[in-house]
Amino acid sequence: MFEPSGSGAPGVPVRVDAYGQGAKPRLQGGGARAAVLLENVEQWELRNLDVSNKGAAPGPQERRAGILFRLTDFGTGEHYVVDDVDVHDVNGSDHKGPDPSGGILFVVGGTATPTRFDGITVTDSTVKQVDRTGIATASSWGKRPEHPLSSAPGWAPQHRPDDPQQQGRRRRRRRHRAPARPPRARRAQRRRRVQHALGRLQRRHLGVELR
Structure with missing residues (x-):
């Protein structure tokens, strides 16, 4: 298992890449939790690699991954790149979030510090013959209003409050949002549009006028 430590910095990320x-280059996990495990680090790039993690038949709780980025009570982790990486032959237990098996995974855990990824890029990569998930994110912090019984702490950042671009988009959406019509009014409006379109078609091609 390849389990490095330490983070890069903005503009100078840590990069694992082929040369010559x-x-x-092949990174084989042999049945470990992950062939590549990057835990509580940021500013990392993985490029031009061949990753697999095939071991003995997994037990019912034996999760495995090809590449696993994991943040636990870390805060916000920034800049994660996976480019031209082939992930294959990962046999793990059949688990999805919040702690899944899979090919390329970005997992958030913990309960003390609100934590998230910011800036994930996966390009020109392949994932095949993996259990259970191909490429995914999972978080123990996500809790939406429609799932009130979730055991998550309840912090689910969907935007940056200080991002002027997102604030502008929200203002434009609110400004251009028309009031909802009742279902009966919407059906009547659609019917009038269809009748109008048919009338124009018939007058143009058949010389018939609807009354």
Whole structure:
């Protein structure tokens, strides 16, 4: 298992990449939790790699991943890149979030410090023959109003309050939002539009006028 530590910095991320010519470097987990485990780090890039994690038949709770980025009570982690990486042959238990098995995973955990990823990029990569999930994010902090019985702490950031672009988009959406019509009024409006379109078609091609 490849489990490095330490973070990069904005503009100077830590980069794991191939060099020279030939096949992509192989990272094989052999049945570990992940072939590549990056925990509580940020500013990382993985490029031009071949990753697998095949071991003995997994037990019912034996989760496995090809690449696992995991933040626990970390705060906001920034800049994660996976580019031209092939992930394959990962046999793990059949679990999804908040702690899944899969190919390329970004997982948030903990209960003390609100935590999230900011800036995930996965490009030109392949995932095949993995259990259970291909590419995914999961978080123990996500709690939506429609799931009031969730055990999550209840912090689910959907936007940056200080982002002027997002604030502008929200203002434009509110300004252009028309009041909702009752279902009967919407049906009548659609019917009038259809009748109008048919009338124009018939007058143009058949010389018939609807009355």
